[in-house]
Amino acid sequence: xxERLYVKITEIAIPGWTEAFRQITLDDCVDYIYNLTIRRxxxxxxxxxSVVTDGLKPLFPDIEFIESDPELDHAGDIDFLGKVNxxxxxxxxxxxxxxxxxxxxxxxxxxxxxxxxxxxxxxGKVFIxxxxxxxxxxxxxxxxxxxxxxCLRKRx
Numbered sequence: 001x002x003e004r005l006y007v008k009i010t011e012i013a014i015p016g017w018t019e020a021f022r023q024i025t026l027d028d029c030v031d032y033i034y035n036l037t038i039r040r041x042x043x044x045x046x047x048x049x050s051v052v053t054d055g056l057k058p059l060f061p062d063i064e065f066i067e068s069d070p071e072l073d074h075a076g077d078i079d080f081l082g083k084v085n086x087x088x089x090x091x092x093x094x095x096x097x098x099x100x101x102x103x104x105x106x107x108x109x110x111x112x113x114x115x116x117x118x119x120x121x122x123x124g125k126v127f128i129x130x131x132x133x134x135x136x137x138x139x140x141x142x143x144x145x146x147x148x149x150x151c152l153r154k155r156x
Contacts, residue, residue, distance in 0.1 A: 048079050048093040050134030056082070056091070059142060060149065065091070077111045078118055078126060082145075087152040089145065090118045090126035096137040124152055 052065050064083040068090075072078045080091040092111075115126040125148050130137040 044095070047095065047131055047134050051093050051129055051131045051136060052080050052091065054134060055129075055131075055136045056145075060145070063149065072118075077114050081122070082124075082149070084124070084149055084152045085155065087123035087155065089124035089148055089152070090115065090122070092126060092128045094128055094130055096130040096132045123155070124148055 056063075057065055060082065062084075065080050066083065068078045068081055077092050078090040079093050081088040082091060118124075118126050125144075127141050127145055127148075128138075129141055136142070
């Protein structure tokens with residue numbers, strides 16, 4: 001089997017890849033980067049907004065949801081804040097494929113530190129919402145959000 005694998009790699013795979021690489025054009029590379037950085041970023045932004053606007057706002061009409069500032073989004077992995085009294089919860093929106101791609105995606109240690117820092121600063125927890133086409137794919141998180149909001153409402 002090892003010999004057959006070697007033959008397939010050296011006689012089929014490598015020549016095929018080599019030919020494919022020779023056919024790549026500058027336009028292919030520009031199109032790929034444009035698609036990756038512009039279209040996918042825009043699609044992700046629209047998905048995040050849809051989850052909050054169409055999913056969370058109707059369920060929690062007394063909560064003011066605002067986009068986080070770029071520093072909090074980048075450093076703390078917080079896409080939106082949900083304000084209640086003088087406190088806030090954090091919302092991180094991920095595509096449902098992130099959960100599947102990373103084996104039941106869980107926050108990295110860096111993200112956990114950012115979430116802990118957020119809780120210390122704003123008083124509320126951070127919630128990860130998975131979405132499919134702008135819809136909430138993990139509806140069980142809504143109960144957790146409601147419980148946290150109720151705790152924060154009682155603090156004032």
